[in-house]
Amino acid sequence: MRLAGAAVFLAAALLTGVLVGPVDLGALNVVHATFAHVFGLHSPLSGADDAILWQLRLPRVVLGAFVGGTLAAAGAAYQGVFRNPLADPYLLGAAAGAGLGATLVAAYAPGSGLAGDLLPISAFAGAAVAVLAAYVLGRSAGAAAGPAALILAGVTIAAFFTALQIFVQQQHVDTVQAVYSWLLGRLSTAGWREVGIIAPYAIASWLILLGHRRLLDVLAVGDDEAAALGVNVARVRLLVVVAATIATAAAVAVSGLIAFVGIIVPHTIRLLFGGSYRMLMPLSIIVGAGFLVFADVIARTIMSPAELPIGVVTAFFGAPFFAVVLRTGRRYA
């Protein structure tokens, strides 16, 4: 029931995403043409309209769905393994690492610019290195005793990487604007390239996180009790963190730092439908995907033809909505 509702929400978001734009394509045509492309049939749209759909709107909408679903699922996963409601996918330094990676490209390989192949790779590597460093540091500081050491290590690494990033930025003042716009997050696509980058990581991570949804519920009772229930807590935590982090790094690499999705989506679902990860994890993926697609529609239409950074939209519309949910949800608590 809930899953069906979430699926309808996502379908509505996807359809809205491909229909809204300067050129009117028509809902039936869009659905028809999409199936035609997927199954290799003849598209009912004219050549130009077909290109708008297949090369511009669909890749962007699909990218938004992948990024949104990934960030929401990663946020839910982090909140579970760290038992911390404020945990978001960037908790262990993924954002700072990716920011440093992007800044390095902008500063030292200006030719490739922010649209080139180098940026996603560099941002991905930066995020992965940061989280790995946080994990190693957290382990050596006794992360076995609980998740607090890991979170502190993440904060430490994030601070250090941010310092490096600002230093590089100050040395290359001309890059500030480009890096800044990247940091605010944006869904811009060159055909299906970005979707191709994120899709394998996102799907692998979703499968791993969905596979762990029952065990994430067990972790909620604490490390000791989970262990007494037969769970290898350290292994579950490591697997979930790795899966969530790699997908987050891929999302950051193609869309910059889109804030708030990883917190607002899982918490809204918790308040409306309860905190069990069996429902929370699949719903986070589906609702997160739909949420970001809707946010992107707003980002590219509200000041059209100019585009608002999508991170601004997710926070501007997400925060008041979350406030309403928080107030309503409390009555049942």
Place this chain on the structure above:
Amino acid sequence: MTALALDGLSVTLGGQRIVDRLAAAVDEGEWVALIGPNGAGKTTALRAVAKLIAYDGRVRVFGDDAAELSRRDLARLVALVPQVPLIPGDITVWEYVRLGRTPHLGFFEGEGRSDNEAVEVALQQLDLVPFARRRLDTLSGGERQSATLARALAQDAPILLLDEPTAALDVGRQQQVLELVDVLRRERGLTVFSTMHDLTLAGQYADRLLLLDGGRLVAAGAAREVLTQALISEHYGADVAVVDAPGSGFVVVPVRSRIGDGADSC
């Protein structure tokens, strides 16, 4: 048959011996309580049995070395109810009790009919059926305690470890919980190994008591043998009287002897 055998069990934390060569055996169906002053190592010993901390020596569960059992296999034999369970607020009582089925499920396995039945039975035995769909954070302290106990029952393990099962409860609720544990023990043939704070209740409910002090076993046996004025005053540093209570054995009560001294000197 011996359900639980501790042989030279020692735990060292931060360079300090917390449990020192503890040896004990608990028979199947028996209720054995660890008693002793604060810091005697009761909880630590219990945690070692549940394999939550590293220990020296050997713990045998129905003859098998606990160190060689996988976590999951051990969890099918031993269920733990901690002193202060961590209660996740945003799941329902049903979902919480169902966590007890975790050791019975493979990684890709979901709960089947037998799992749901075990949850249902545990909820019934603890009178939690009306609360099944409620969120845990809407329950009172006593109801949460019951929920944790139900989770341990759903785990379907023949050995139940209880860490201070009555710590935060009022006197009536304490009796209800211990009475319930005793009933469940008889109905299900459970073996209970618990730490106990209240000496009177320990004496009334446990078959045998193990008195720990400074990590060492200093006395063991039936309540009459362990709960003596001499042993309690030596190891707890307490002034107590052990008073016969017709119908329920005896009670241990604190005595304030200095009041008398003060009155004399006036």
